[in-house]
Every structure is written in C-alpha cells, then in structure tokens.
C-alpha cells in the first residue's frame with residue numbers, strides 16, 4: 001500500500017514546521033485536521049513558518065468516508081484525547097498512526113484507542129521551533145525518529161513512512177530499538193525541559209551555569225535508574241551525549257516547556273516528572289529531584305492558570 005492521503009493534527013511549533021514540507025510536496029493529498037475557531041484561523045491566516053505563510057487543506061473531524069493512510073499527531077500530551085476523537089472518522093484498520101509527542105505514553109494511548117490500526121513510536125529530535133504570537137520560527141528542523149518498538153527488520157509500512165517523509169525533505173530515521181530512543185528523548189526532556197522551565201534558562205545557560213547542569217543531570221539520573229529496572233537499554237553514556245547536545249543547541253532557543261510557562265499555557269509536567277513519579281512508586285525507586293520539580297512546576301502552573 002503506497003502512502004497517499006495523509007493528515008496531521010496540531011500545527012503548533014513542531015506540527016507547523018513539518019506541515020510546511022508536507023503541504024509543499026503533496027499539496028491537496030495532505031490535510032491539516034482542525035475544527036471550529038482553529039479551522040477558521042488556519043483558513044483565514046494560514047500557517048506562518050519563518051515568515052513564509054502557507055495555506056494547507058483543512059479537514060474537519062466530521063468528514064465522512066475519508067480514510068487516511070497516515071495520520072501524524074503533533075498536539076501536546078494533554079490534548080491527545082481530544083485529538084484522537086477528532087481524527088476517529090479518518091482512521092481505518094490500514095491507517096498508520098505516527099505520534100511526535102514527547103514523553104513515553106502517546107503510542108500506548110493511541111494503541112489502546114485504535115487497537116486495529118498500525119501505531120508507531122515516534123519523536124522529533126533536535127528541532128528548535130518556537131511558537132510566537134506572529135507564527136513559528138525555527139533554524140533546525142531536527143529529525144523524526146520513528147518505527148515500531150523493534151525494527152531490526154523494518155516492516156513495509158515503516159519503510160513507506162520513511163520514504164514519504166524523506167521525499168518531502170523531512171529528515172527521518174528508523175532505529176532498530178525505537179523504545180530505547182523514545183525513553184532516551186523522554187530522559188532528555190525530563191532533564192532539560194523541567195530545569196529550563198523552573199529557572200527560565202535558554203539552552204546557552206546549560207553550558208555556563210554549573211547548578212543548572214547539576215539539576216539537569218540529577219533529573220536524568222533518576223530516569224536512568226527507572227530505565228534499568230524496566231529493561232530499557234539506557235546508559236550513562238546517553239546522559240553524557242545528551243548533555244553535549246544540549247550545551248551546543250541553538251544558544252537562544254527555549255524548550256517547549258519554558259515556552260509554555262512564559263506564555264502561561266498548560267505544561268506537560270504530568271508526562272515528564274509525573275510519569276517518573278508513577279514509575280518510581282511502582283518500581284520502589286526514589287525520585288527526589290523529580291518530586292521537587294513536579295511540585296514546584298505544578299504549583300507554578302496552577303498559580304498562573306488561576
């Protein structure tokens with residue numbers, strides 16, 4: 001089955017960047033899913049990425065008799081339940097579902113809702129997109145890492161998704177052990193997103209402020225213990241590599257969580273420290289740093305959302 005009709009839900013920082021390439025390459029075979037005022041906004045203003053405005057086709061969730069070959073999810077974790085409802089009519093047993101959400105639970109949640117479809121594990125690594133009031137700005141598109149948990153022998157649909165993304169100019173890579181890569185990115189986010197959100201640090205400060213680096217590392221070390229107890233192959237070397245990536249990241253860039261705190265939006269704390277705490281409790285592993293990050297970021301969020 002060749003991939004032809006594709007939808008993407010969530011055209012914020014990450015989704016907007018990839019929608020730009022997919023719209024440019026696939027035109028009217030590519031759809032953005034949106035309803036109500038979101039739909040009106042996209043139809044009227046388009047999507048702006050690096051000052052370039054484009055107008056993708058927008059499809060509503062009530063459209064009947066239209067099934068997608070591939071659906072890409074780029075909403076925040078707390079919007080995934082609604083996004084799943086919104087794409088329900090576009091999903092058949094042959095539809096491939098590709099989540100790009102941070103955290104380790106999106107694929108499980110998709111799979112339990114669409115148990116007959118083909119749910120992949122996915123993430124976007126290295127992208128430096130920022131959502132401003134005047135559109136999305138980015139200098140690095142990063143790479144979409146994806147596949148099933150085990151891709152030692154990649155399936156036909158994984159090969160097709162890779163071709164589909166690459167033909168649009170999107171960097172995509174399939175890893176043999178994709179569960180490891182998903183947990184690795186989660187460990188990175190638990191460290192850098194939360195440390196940046198609590199301190200207000202742009203990426204450049206991770207290479208300059210020792211206390212910030214200690215906080216970043218401390219939060220990741222707790223994930224490392226949880227990974228070991230869960231038979232996920234992460235090592236100290238991963239932590240060292242992640243630190244090197246972050247200290248060399250776009251200096252004035254900000255994590256998605258820091259962007260959320262600054263814009264007084266809901267954060268993904270429940271899917272970063274929240275998941276760490278859940279696993280820690282289940283596996284009897286102490287997670288004091290994530291506990292403090294959870295309490296302080298949750299309190300901060302509740303206060304500005306009040």
Ligand SMILES: NC(=O)C1=CN([C@@H]2O[C@H](COP(=O)(O)OP(=O)(O)OC[C@H]3O[C@@H](n4cnc5c(N)ncnc54)[C@H](OP(=O)(O)O)[C@@H]3O)[C@@H](O)[C@H]2O)C=CC1
Pocket residue numbers: 009010011012013014015033034035038074075076077079082083086100101102124125127128129130131255256268
């Ligand atoms: N920003 C980054 O640098 C990176 C983020 N990530 C991860 O990617 C995911 C997305 O993050 P990010 O792009 O930053 O998030 P944003 O908040 O920038 O974008 C999410 C978008 O989803 C839209 N949305 C929410 N619900 C629906 C729905 N039901 N139908 C249609 N659209 C919907 C929102 O619309 P509206 O604005 O109208 O609410 C918003 O435009 C997160 O899990 C994040 O952790 C991963 C790598 C890097």
Ligand SMILES: CC(C)(CO)C(=O)C(=O)O
Pocket residue numbers: 102124125126127128129189192193254255256257
């Ligand atoms: C890797 C990083 C930190 C930026 O791409 C990210 O995933 C985020 O900001 O959520």
